[in-house]
Amino acid sequence: MLESLKELVCKYNLYLPKYGLVTWTSGNVSARDPDTNLVVIKPSGVMYDDLTPDKMVVVDMDGNIVEGNLKPSTDTLTHLYVYKHMPHINAVVHTHSNYATAFAALGQPIKVYLTAIADEFGCEIPCGPYAQIGGEDIGKVIVEYIGESPAILLQNHGVFTIGRTVDEAVKAAVMVEDVAKTVFIAKMMGEPIEIPPEEVKRAHERYVTKYGQK
Numbered sequence: 001m002l003e004s005l006k007e008l009v010c011k012y013n014l015y016l017p018k019y020g021l022v023t024w025t026s027g028n029v030s031a032r033d034p035d036t037n038l039v040v041i042k043p044s045g046v047m048y049d050d051l052t053p054d055k056m057v058v059v060d061m062d063g064n065i066v067e068g069n070l071k072p073s074t075d076t077l078t079h080l081y082v083y084k085h086m087p088h089i090n091a092v093v094h095t096h097s098n099y100a101t102a103f104a105a106l107g108q109p110i111k112v113y114l115t116a117i118a119d120e121f122g123c124e125i126p127c128g129p130y131a132q133i134g135g136e137d138i139g140k141v142i143v144e145y146i147g148e149s150p151a152i153l154l155q156n157h158g159v160f161t162i163g164r165t166v167d168e169a170v171k172a173a174v175m176v177e178d179v180a181k182t183v184f185i186a187k188m189m190g191e192p193i194e195i196p197p198e199e200v201k202r203a204h205e206r207y208v209t210k211y212g213q214k
């Protein structure tokens with residue numbers, strides 16, 4: 001089980017540069033094995049081109065290294081805090097994607113100006129306050145401020161997304177950057193128009209229950 005989870009987490013870490021969400025070694029993806037409560041996470045400071053499944057680090061809920069020869073991500077305690085306080089979540093993603101992180105630099109949420117935001121997020125993408133890197137502080141902000149959204153901006157820092165699966169969490173990271181870019185362009189042209197909350201709710205419900213091959 002853990003070997004396949006390492007392969008999955010490595011694969012989804014490699015989606016971050018593939019979709020232009022990170023630069024150099026920034027960003028990270030982790031996933032929790034719900035059966036063992038062990039977490040597989042990207043090693044700290046390793047170039048994405050050098051990532052392989054065997055370089056993934058396995059930690060327990062206290063951050064102790066269970067498997068792996070490399071130091072785990074600097075955001076490990078944040079990921080673990082989210083897992084401890086959001087039991088339905090089994091994946092956490094962190095990026096510095098440019099357009100979304102520009103909103104984070106301003107401390108601005110991304111409001112529901114687009115049907116794509118209603119569909120994917122079902123609410124505005126919140127921006128939580130600045131928090132120091134390296135401990136649980138960012139995790140505390142995520143848990144307190146994320147609400148029903150699968151994505152949150154961290155002021156002056158970047159993007160964190162969560163999901164029941166690593167696919168959900170990485171998709172949210174891709175989509176938050178896509179909608180942030182569109183909203184940025186719209187704001188350059190004028191004042192975007194918010195979709196009314198009741199329509200956001202209806203559209204999101206439709207998307208999560210009917211979109212695609214469901």
Ligand SMILES: O=C(CO)[C@@H](O)[C@@H](O)COP(=O)(O)O
Nearest residue numbers: 026027028044045073074133
């Ligand atoms: O922004 C931060 C910390 O949150 C970066 O250091 C982070 O993106 C990458 O750190 P890691 O290589 O995962 O240790």
